[in-house]
Amino acid sequence: MDDYGINPQIMKNIDRVMFTPGQIQSRVEELGNRISRDYAGKSLILVGVLRGVIFFMVDLMRSIDIPLEVDFMSVSSYSPESRDMGLVRMVKDLELSITGQHVLFVEDIVDTLSLIH
Numbered sequence: 001m002d003d004y005g006i007n008p009q010i011m012k013n014i015d016r017v018m019f020t021p022g023q024i025q026s027r028v029e030e031l032g033n034r035i036s037r038d039y040a041g042k043s044l045i046l047v048g049v050l051r052g053v054i055f056f057m058v059d060l061m062r063s064i065d066i067p068l069e070v071d072f073m074s075v076s077s078y079s080p081e082s083r084d085m086g087l088v089r090m091v092k093d094l095e096l097s098i099t100g101q102h103v104l105f106v107e108d109i110v111d112t113l114s115l116i117h
Contacts, residue, residue, distance in 0.1 A: 005021070025059070028056070028059045028060055028063055029063045031060060031063065032060055032061075032062070032063020032064045032065075033063065035060075035063075035064050035066075035104065036063075036064050036065045036066050039066055039068075039102060039104075040066060042066075042102050043067075043069075043101060043102060044064075044066065044067075044068040044069070044101075044102050044103075044104060045068065045069045045070070045071060045096060045098055045101050045102065045103050045104070046060075046061065046068055046069070046070050046071075046103075046104050046106050047070075047071050047072070047073060047094065047098070047103055047104070047105050047106065048070070048071075048072050048073075048106045048107070049072070049073055049074065049075065049105075049106075049107050049108075050072050050073070050074040050092065051074070052108040053106055053107055053108040056106070056108050057070075057106050060106065069096060071094045071095055071096040071098075072092065072094075073090070073092055073093060073094055074090075074091040074092035075088045075089065075090055075091060076088065076089050076091050
């Protein structure tokens with residue numbers, strides 16, 4: 001197995017690699033190109049949920065060739081029971097106004113849709 005530049009101590013615990021770094025980068029570039037086409041001539045705001053999204057969002061932003069603004073929010077579950085009920089606590093709200101704007105919500109892992117309700 002190619003080590004893909006990953007620490008060998010970590011690689012020994014990996015059974016298989018589903019996507020290579022090159023494949024992931026290629027897909028991110030495809031997404032950036034698509035977003036650039038879809039939002040050409042429009043004002044776009046990317047909203048990321050901290051913290052996990054940051055590396056993906058930076059790569060995505062590099063692949064988008066139209067002007068855009070960026071903002072972040074952070075949320076936390078109160079408890080496992082609250083999370084099961086779809087309750088979250090806003091830790092950091094948006095600083096930009098998104099009213100009437102084209103907003104692209106960027107998340108690294110979507111485990112529930114309770115955040116956007």
